[in-house]
Amino acid sequence: MKKFICSNCGYVSPKWFGKCPQCGEYDTAEEVIQKRKNREGNPSLFLNLEDAGEISLERLSTGFSELDRAFRGGIVPGQVILLSGEPGIGKSTIALQIAEKFAERGLVVYVSGEESPQQLKLRADRLLMKRKKNILLTLENDIDEIISSLRNERVSFMVVDSIQTVFSSDLGSSPGSISQVKNVTMKTIDFAKKRGVPVLLVGHVTKEGEIAGPKLVEHMVDTVAYFEGDRRTGLRLLKITKNRFGPSDEVAVFELKENGFVQVENPSFTEGDTDLPGNVLTCVFEGTKPFVVQIQALVSKNRTFSPKRVCKGVDVNRVMLLIAVISKYLRLPIETHDVYVNVVGGLRITDPAADLAIALSIVSSYLEVSLHDTAAVGEIGLDGRVRKVYNINRRLNSLKNSGRIIVPPIEEEKKGVFVVRDLKEAVFIIGGEILGSPGID
Numbered sequence: 001m002k003k004f005i006c007s008n009c010g011y012v013s014p015k016w017f018g019k020c021p022q023c024g025e026y027d028t029a030e031e032v033i034q035k036r037k038n039r040e041g042n043p044s045l046f047l048n049l050e051d052a053g054e055i056s057l058e059r060l061s062t063g064f065s066e067l068d069r070a071f072r073g074g075i076v077p078g079q080v081i082l083l084s085g086e087p088g089i090g091k092s093t094i095a096l097q098i099a100e101k102f103a104e105r106g107l108v109v110y111v112s113g114e115e116s117p118q119q120l121k122l123r124a125d126r127l128l129m130k131r132k133k134n135i136l137l138t139l140e141n142d143i144d145e146i147i148s149s150l151r152n153e154r155v156s157f158m159v160v161d162s163i164q165t166v167f168s169s170d171l172g173s174s175p176g177s178i179s180q181v182k183n184v185t186m187k188t189i190d191f192a193k194k195r196g197v198p199v200l201l202v203g204h205v206t207k208e209g210e211i212a213g214p215k216l217v218e219h220m221v222d223t224v225a226y227f228e229g230d231r232r233t234g235l236r237l238l239k240i241t242k243n244r245f246g247p248s249d250e251v252a253v254f255e256l257k258e259n260g261f262v263q264v265e266n267p268s269f270t271e272g273d274t275d276l277p278g279n280v281l282t283c284v285f286e287g288t289k290p291f292v293v294q295i296q297a298l299v300s301k302n303r304t305f306s307p308k309r310v311c312k313g314v315d316v317n318r319v320m321l322l323i324a325v326i327s328k329y330l331r332l333p334i335e336t337h338d339v340y341v342n343v344v345g346g347l348r349i350t351d352p353a354a355d356l357a358i359a360l361s362i363v364s365s366y367l368e369v370s371l372h373d374t375a376a377v378g379e380i381g382l383d384g385r386v387r388k389v390y391n392i393n394r395r396l397n398s399l400k401n402s403g404r405i406i407v408p409p410i411e412e413e414k415k416g417v418f419v420v421r422d423l424k425e426a427v428f429i430i431g432g433e434i435l436g437s438p439g440i441d
């Protein structure tokens, strides 16, 4: 039976179509060449679960202990990692640095659909790479050609830079189209699994949210890593959002230097001027690692009928919820003010333990009171209570250099640590006497 696939949106139809009924594009139907099925049935198609081989869980170091930690000990043979990020963030650089480490173990194949060998050499020189010999470059962008020419090679690692530039001649569409990106990923995964070769697939994401972006293949690969960062500080965060071989939500922090990336074991997401109103420190967990971050808020009078809520590094919906709680339980007119919240240093936080710090930074800016090096940890409920968070002792330890720490009830008393049950008590500690006595009334 014939099968046609839309190269734009992936719509599948048994009939040819001039205009895709799903996305409305013209001339996007491509015939998929299908293998003839054996009508008699094929017993070797199935495998007894008991006879299934085992995946080697040997962990191979990437050369960066922080990245190995995020990958839970390193990369597993046959693991397919999708590394995505905006152009210029450093994907090719880190890929080449990891490639250098794998070149110690054997042949590395670097499929470069974006840059010439000269450009790659220039990067390698800049990275002061010693082991260039074991790295094979190819400008070939037909995935079938690449895989078949590696038939007899022992490959220790492969980089495909990027999935948007490689194609398979099974399909007639151009590289970068939805069907090509999916097909190339599928073939690469097949190669990785059959040969036990770890593969790094590089994918570009653009601000406009390009349709044939790496998101499309996230469900197919073992591991999804996002590279993001703050161009101003030079810090880059490699966030693992999915990992079949370990926990997700781990983060490794790097700094882009003159000669490539160096890992940062104890990054600082603070600016040092926590004395100004609107600044509060907190400690969030990204995976298994605590990060000290500085939250900044600015509350200003709104001159229109629709107050602004602008957030960087934190979910705007979370901030809106906190604004509602502050307005209701502290009887402050924050809802009618513009509120800007920023997480210093480019980290994007999702840990609800930052709630109290966000709320206090908003209150501090509104009241124009300095919190003098205050840190706060705690999740805020819709009832205005401050809830306990996990790993409180590790968070307290990370924040030990701050002036005072405001936390939900803890087991033992500590110097400089103030326990609060609700938002009102917390505001009372930071000098919000103007608001009356503490406690929920």
Ligand code: TYD
Pocket (backbone or CB within 6 Å): 085, 086, 087, 088, 089, 090, 091, 092, 093, 094, 123, 126, 127, 256, 257, 258, 259, 260, 261
């Ligand atoms: P690149 O890896 O080419 O980004 P991507 O593949 O994600 O598009 O990185 C580009 C940036 O990195 C570029 O602005 C130059 C900078 N860079 C350094 O700062 N130091 C270095 O050693 C290297 C190789 C690049």
Ligand code: MG
Pocket (backbone or CB within 6 Å): 091, 092, 093, 114, 161
């Ligand atoms: Mg690149």
